[in-house]
Amino acid sequence: MPTLGQNQYGKAETRVVRIVRDGAVHHIKDLNVSVALSGDMDEVHLSGSNANVLPTDTTKNTVYAFAKEHGIASPEQFGILLARHFVTGQDAIHTARIRIEEYGWERIETSGAARHSFVRTGQETRTAQITFDGERWEVISGLTGLTVLNSTDSEFWGFVKDEYTTLPEVRDRILATDVHARWRYGWCSDDDGGGGEPAPDWERGYAGARDDLLAAFAETYSLSLQQTLYQMGARVIENRPAIDEIRLSLPNKHHFLVDLEPFGLKNDNEVYFAADRPYGLIEATILRDGVRPRIATD
Structure with a gap:
């Protein structure tokens, strides 16, 4: 039935x-x-x-x-x-x-x-x-399509290798991503009729969280995109007491060095091929201590 x-x-x-x-x-x-x-x-x-x-x-x-x-x-x-x-x-x-x-x-x-x-x-x-x-209210703010790039201060090495691994280790690479972020406010009961609490300043909250994401991306010396993601989310949680949870989805916008040796040229981390797919996709949720996750995965 x-x-x-x-x-x-x-x-x-x-x-x-x-x-x-x-x-x-x-x-x-x-x-x-x-x-x-x-x-x-x-x-x-x-x-x-x-x-x-x-x-x-x-x-x-x-x-x-x-x-x-x-x-x-x-x-x-x-x-x-x-x-x-x-x-x-x-x-x-x-x-x-x-x-x-x-x-x-x-x-x-x-x-x-x-x-x-x-x-x-x-x-x-x-x-x-x-x-x-x-x-009760649940308010999840966020942004999507915020493209960022570090032209240095990023490495990727020491990873697991098997018979299908061809990726070389690198000590200096471009790190780029499109930031998709959603953050949940702890506010859930408004003061309409009494008994609740005033709503956060939504405009200031958005601008502040966006600034935190950008600052953490720029200031993190990255050994992995996962590390950068965590630092971005942690910066928001640390600086924005009204926010209890943030979920980040970061596609790795790969930039590969072009082989210029066939032309008798040395490529000293100057010329790259920007590949749009396939791409690595790194996702995680960062929470305030004692808070249970509530933002659904896509």
């Missing part, structure tokens, strides 16, 4: 751009919002009854309306507003999970008076996932 298991539904990837016009100076927030709702939804699966179903089109409209009514201070705060609305506004909805990507823009500064022209910034995308079950 089949049994219905965990299920959810919602509207995925609602693109919303919010412009704040402060006179001649404009500000922009550019989000990609995915809503997933779960609760008393058995009958829509078993009999087709939509009696407890809030249309996904409505969730899309809610995103747009909230962008107008509440503005977008940060992805985390916007996701909290949406999650609380869906869970407290519909008896059949018990849990809401809001996933958000934010795309950065910076103002194009010119000699003229215009302050409304922007260019997309950097490569990384800011991410947030907010889950609310009516009582």
